[in-house]
Amino acid sequence: MSKVAVIVTNDVEDVEFTSPVKALKAAGHDIMVIENKAGNKIAGKHGLKLVADKGIDDVSAADFDALLIPGGFSPDQLRADKRFVDFVRDFLLTNKHVFAICHGPQLFIQTGLTSALKLTAYTTVRPDLYYAGAQVFDKSVVVDKKHKLVTSRTPDDLSDFNREIVSALK
Numbered sequence: 001m002s003k004v005a006v007i008v009t010n011d012v013e014d015v016e017f018t019s020p021v022k023a024l025k026a027a028g029h030d031i032m033v034i035e036n037k038a039g040n041k042i043a044g045k046h047g048l049k050l051v052a053d054k055g056i057d058d059v060s061a062a063d064f065d066a067l068l069i070p071g072g073f074s075p076d077q078l079r080a081d082k083r084f085v086d087f088v089r090d091f092l093l094t095n096k097h098v099f100a101i102c103h104g105p106q107l108f109i110q111t112g113l114t115s116a117l118k119l120t121a122y123t124t125v126r127p128d129l130y131y132a133g134a135q136v137f138d139k140s141v142v143v144d145k146k147h148k149l150v151t152s153r154t155p156d157d158l159s160d161f162n163r164e165i166v167s168a169l170k
Contacts (some may be wrong), residue, residue: 001028002065002097002169007056007084009035013072014044015155016101020068023162029066029169034059036081045072056083061090066169071102071122071154078107085110092117092147099165101152105129118144119151143168 004024008017021031035042035052042050061067067088069075078084089111091098100107105121108114108129115133120126120142130136141152141160150168152161 001030003030003032003063004066004068004169005032005034005059005061005064005087006068006070007034007078007087008042008050008070009074009077010043011073011077012042012044012048012050012070013074013102013155014046014048015158016070016072016104017044017048017050019155019158020070020099020101020162020165023166024068024169027166027169031068032059032064034087056081056087059087061087061094061096064091064096066097066099066165067091068165069098069100069104069107071100071104073103075100075103075106079110089113092149095148097148097150097165097168099150099161099168101157101161102154105151108132108134117147117149118142119149120153121151122153 032053037055040052102122118135140157
């Protein structure tokens with residue numbers, strides 16, 4: 001099955017990590033949690049405790065089939081780090097699957113590739129994506145087949161999001 005990178009740091013929205021990861025694992029996919037350094041402890045917004053499998057300097061997009069970007073405050077922190085932005089850019093440029101929910105699509109703005117994308121995101125992020133040139137929709141899930149991109153708005157959309165990310169990797 002597919003190997004999926006999940007980029008996170010502290011203050012990730014717990015359920016936006018746990019729910020998609022559970023769905024992907026149930027479908028037989030391998031998950032690797034990536035943060036600044038392997039072994040780093042990561043705390044979710046609501047008590048989730050994670051440990052990074054790998055550090056961002058130890059991986060490349062070539063190592064994976066897909067990328068998951070959960071929301072919360074994690075993506076806002078990650079987008080300030082060029083290594084994570086470059087990692088996301090590499091997925092988009094090599095036309096690999098990218099899945100992002102809530103604030104996750106914030107990372108796309110820093111890649112400089114936003115204008116080619118069709119997507120959705122959390123309410124406050126959608127205008128930023130629009131001004132960066134993306135085609136933005138207010139829908140529970142948006143699938144941009146051309147760019148192998150699946151995005152959703154909030155935890156309320158997780159059932160649609162999970163269905164589409166699992167379907168994308170079939």
